[in-house]
Amino acid sequence: MFNDIGPLELVTLIVLAVLVFGPDKLPKVIQDVTRTIRKIRDFSDSAKQDIRQELGPEFKDFEFEDLNPKTFIRKQLDNEDLGLKDIRSGFDLKKEMAEVTDAVHGRDAEPATPSASPSSSSSGSSGGRVDMSKKPERPAAEERPPFDMDAT
Known part of the structure; x- marks a missing residue:
């Protein structure tokens, strides 16, 4: 969940939490936050199950991650039925x-x-x-358009 937080950032967050909430209230705040996160996860899991039940058995293997366009395209490119690998290899x-x-x-x-x-x-x-090592040929100085100092 927090894979991009480094050790220095984690220590900074802990110090700020102790300063803001105090050492006496910090354990209660942590319990409240974890309880809220757990409730949100349970709510989202039950919503996913309800949607899957409403869609019916033909969407049994439906994953909500497939709604992400990048994931959808990656899955379709791996699909052999469409023949996209032949098209990609020919281009x-x-x-x-x-x-x-x-x-x-x-x-x-x-x-x-x-x-x-x-x-x-x-x-x-x-x-x-x-x-890229070759420089494009430039026209001679007399072929260049006149430079207007006021225009720049």
Whole structure:
């Protein structure tokens, strides 16, 4: 429940609780808080059971975590009936992005294989990777538009 609280933060919370409630009232406050949390958990569990009973037997394996979109998509991607794994394996996002990047920068894409013909050089790329060490060519100083100090 509190996995992201570090030891220093825990000590700080304990010291603050002792200062706010005092050492005499602190055990009673802790009991009240734990009792309230237990009641909330029981209420949510009974609400989940009521919803499952109302939905009927066809939703027996329904989990409320499935309502989270990320969980739903992850489950559907693992489902073999839809054939999504074949679609995902046939689509190379890195290659597509490299081609788009090359087109935006006005560079000709390099052939994917060394034996590719020059006519196929526009469809291939350098293994789906973009060479970030190359700096894009900049126009000469006389080709640049005039700089307006007042506009900036």
